[in-house]
Amino acid sequence: MSLVLLIEQVLNGLQFGVMLFLMAAGLTLIFGVMGLINLAHGSFYMIGAFAAAATAAATGSFLLALAASLVAAAVAGAIVEMTVIRRLYNRDHLDQVLATFALILIFSEGTRWLFGSFPLFLDIPDYLAGPISLPFGIQYPQYRLAIIAVGLVVAGGLFALIAKTRIGIQIRAGESDREMIAALGVDISNLYTFVFALGAALAGIAGALIGAIQSVQVGMGEPVLILAFVVIVIGGIGSIKGALLGALLVGLTDTLAGFLLPNAFGLVMDPAAASAVGSSLASMSIYVLMAGVLLFRPTGLFGSS
Amino acid sequence: MKLKFLALVTALTSVASLAQADVKVGMITTLSGGGAGLGIDVRDGFMLAIKQSGRDDIEVVIEDDQRKPDIAVQLADRMIQSEKVDVLTGIIWSNLAMAVVPSALAQGKFYLSPNAGPSQLAGKGCHKNYFNVAWQNDNLHEAGGAHANSTGYNNTFVLAPNYPAGKDALTGFKRVYEGGLSGELYTKLGQKDYASEIAQIRASGADSVYFFLPGGMGISFLKQYADSGLELPLVGPAFSFDQGILQAVGDAALGVANTSQWSKDTANPTNEAFVASFQAEYGRLPSLYASQGFDTANLLISAAGSADVADGDAFQAALKAADFASTRGDFAFAGNNHPIQDIYVREVIKEGDIYTNKIVSTALEDHSNAYVSDCSM
Numbered sequence: 001m002s003l004v005l006l007i008e009q010v011l012n013g014l015q016f017g018v019m020l021f022l023m024a025a026g027l028t029l030i031f032g033v034m035g036l037i038n039l040a041h042g043s044f045y046m047i048g049a050f051a052a053a054a055t056a057a058a059t060g061s062f063l064l065a066l067a068a069s070l071v072a073a074a075v076a077g078a079i080v081e082m083t084v085i086r087r088l089y090n091r092d093h094l095d096q097v098l099a100t101f102a103l104i105l106i107f108s109e110g111t112r113w114l115f116g117s118f119p120l121f122l123d124i125p126d127y128l129a130g131p132i133s134l135p136f137g138i139q140y141p142q143y144r145l146a147i148i149a150v151g152l153v154v155a156g157g158l159f160a161l162i163a164k165t166r167i168g169i170q171i172r173a174g175e176s177d178r179e180m181i182a183a184l185g186v187d188i189s190n191l192y193t194f195v196f197a198l199g200a201a202l203a204g205i206a207g208a209l210i211g212a213i214q215s216v217q218v219g220m221g222e223p224v225l226i227l228a229f230v231v232i233v234i235g236g237i238g239s240i241k242g243a244l245l246g247a248l249l250v251g252l253t254d255t256l257a258g259f260l261l262p263n264a265f266g267l268v269m270d271p272a273a274a275s276a277v278g279s280s281l282a283s284m285s286i287y288v289l290m291a292g293v294l295l296f297r298p299t300g301l302f303g304s305s
Numbered sequence: 306m307k308l309k310f311l312a313l314v315t316a317l318t319s320v321a322s323l324a325q326a327d328v329k330v331g332m333i334t335t336l337s338g339g340g341a342g343l344g345i346d347v348r349d350g351f352m353l354a355i356k357q358s359g360r361d362d363i364e365v366v367i368e369d370d371q372r373k374p375d376i377a378v379q380l381a382d383r384m385i386q387s388e389k390v391d392v393l394t395g396i397i398w399s400n401l402a403m404a405v406v407p408s409a410l411a412q413g414k415f416y417l418s419p420n421a422g423p424s425q426l427a428g429k430g431c432h433k434n435y436f437n438v439a440w441q442n443d444n445l446h447e448a449g450g451a452h453a454n455s456t457g458y459n460n461t462f463v464l465a466p467n468y469p470a471g472k473d474a475l476t477g478f479k480r481v482y483e484g485g486l487s488g489e490l491y492t493k494l495g496q497k498d499y500a501s502e503i504a505q506i507r508a509s510g511a512d513s514v515y516f517f518l519p520g521g522m523g524i525s526f527l528k529q530y531a532d533s534g535l536e537l538p539l540v541g542p543a544f545s546f547d548q549g550i551l552q553a554v555g556d557a558a559l560g561v562a563n564t565s566q567w568s569k570d571t572a573n574p575t576n577e578a579f580v581a582s583f584q585a586e587y588g589r590l591p592s593l594y595a596s597q598g599f600d601t602a603n604l605l606i607s608a609a610g611s612a613d614v615a616d617g618d619a620f621q622a623a624l625k626a627a628d629f630a631s632t633r634g635d636f637a638f639a640g641n642n643h644p645i646q647d648i649y650v651r652e653v654i655k656e657g658d659i660y661t662n663k664i665v666s667t668a669l670e671d672h673s674n675a676y677v678s679d680c681s682m
Binding site for chain 2: 001004005008009012015016059107108112118119120121124129130131139141142168210212213214215216217218220223242252255258259262271272275276280281
């Protein structure tokens with residue numbers, strides 16, 4: 001195992017973490033501000049990817065495709081908030097889980113109805129294709145570096161939005177006391193629609209960015225959703241800072257455990273058995289991480305008790 | 306009045322017993338969620354053959370298993386107990402097949418597999434009423450090993466998902482492959498990001514890569530591999546190169562060698578007619594899954610034409626004879642009711658705007674499977 005390979009794996013872990021952050025940021029905002037468990041968040045990821053694939057096929061432009069993914073997911077988010085989610089704020093979490101689970105099924109079958117059952121084509125643009133040479137002789141795909149950059153820019157923008165702007169103040173106020181902010185004359189239902197659409201748009205652009213290197217197909221959002229929930233539990237529910245740190249931790253743990261554990265077992269076992277045992281343990285690693293964090297900080301790294 | 310009622314009942318039962326002379330088929334397959342493309346192709350191929358045969362005595366009930374073993378078991382119970390089907394078919398995934406097939410066979414039903422061929426049902430668990438019309442799970446991977454040998458690969462990196470069919474896959478490959486391995490990896494089932502694996506392939510000094518990553522996993526791997534700048538030759542089974550997937554992979558798949566028992570350009574009149582009529586009926590090219598569904602239905606039609614399904618032994622013998630024109634050309638059943646067939650090496654090409662496969666060589670001729678001697682029935 002060389003240093004170059006290790007650095008490459010750390011970059012992979014970062015890229016995975018940044019992508020998880022885009023998903024988890026919306027999820028944690030929605031939970032923090034509105035107290036809503038939104039299982040359908042993965043559907044916005046899928047909507048973003050399909051919107052991007054359809055736009056890229058029609059126009060050939062990747063930037064337009066990204067814009068389309070933002071708009072489509074935000075619009076879908078706003079519509080869902082206004083028609084369904086709004087009725088769920090005062091219900092308990094079980095009702096929310098049931099209703100948003102129903103939304104997953106509706107979105108999945110609706111997408112199949114519109115686009116068919118076969119995966120769609122979405123590729124990375126020519127100007128980001130291929131590897132780039134980094135110091136120490138590392139060859140790393142440019143596109144993955146671009147994902148890391150986009151994710152960090154979005155994270156910075158989100159912090160600025162929440163810390164510095166008027167709407168950010170309202171969001172933070174809504175998190176601590178929603179009756180009081182309504183009494184102060186802030187239109188709480190518009191604020192909720194905005195937050196929900198923002199979260200959906202972040203998921204949508206994550207879907208489009210990742211769709212270009214993975215597959216754009218029905219049901220692509222659900223595996224990511226589970227990891228995003230792990231991230232917000234580790235980071236502390238409602239905390240953007242926690243989501244970023246949690247996402248990077250999960251991304252790095254998952255990637256490095258998947259790489260290091262089979263190698264470590266390979267020192268004492270034959271390769272086939274080491275690979276099987278190592279990869280089985282590696283897939284548990286993030287849940288072990290979550291359990292460990294919760295043991296010492298039951299509300300997550302940045303959660304308020 | 307009472308007499309009239311009795312007469313009516315008798316008349317109805319006699320109609321019902323007449324209807325029992327027909328063959329009733331229960332198809333359980335994946336029509337929603339991830340992997341729906343495979344089930345839809347099997348169903349469409351199967352129904353095309355039924356339609357072309359013009360027979361109205363074969364009734365097909367189709368249900369969606371959502372790729373979930375528990376749902377497949379419920380559907381099978383309902384089909385056997387309330388629908389009273391004679392023959393079950395359609396399951397795509399080996400883990401679902403293992404949940405459904407043994408109990409269906411124990412209840413005296415026939416099972417014709419259009420796809421899944423787990424080794425458990427080929428060896429000790431074989432059954433006279435279980436027929437696999439596709440392949441035993443190891444087959445295409447054995448052909449991959451043969452291709453690696455004949456091409457002269459000597460230091461291959463192999464990877465597959467960490468689940469039973471993934472292990473069968475690498476077992477099958479290694480059974481035939483004679484060179485050395487530069488690395489062996491089991492990935493998570495459903496994994497979509499292969500950056501870590503690709504980095505390890507790059508560092509391993511391999512001269513080629515053999516991978517079994519069906520469906521969406523294969524799309525992700527191929528696109529990321531192409532973008533990584535690695536240029537080692539790739540070999541895989543047809544499951545990552547079927548007609549439904551290739552369009553989503555695009556240029557990244559061009560030129561890749563893959564092994565299959567069927568191809569769009571398999572040269573025989575049955576196949577030419579099948580490809581043309583499938584395209585006319587559904588407006589898309591058939592995949593290997595569609596060809597397997599089509600062959601499964603034609604096997605059933607051939608057996609229903611020469612034996613009564615109520616007479617189990619006769620129907621079993623009629624199936625075993627495999628007296629139908631397969632899209633694959635020569636087709637026969639081995640001792641454990643799994644196919645003996647040629648397996649080809651195909652290459653991904655572009656025809657106009659469509660990505661598809663063409664046959665470049667024959668990897669294994671009249672290939673059977675490794676489990677025949679374990680099977681006693």
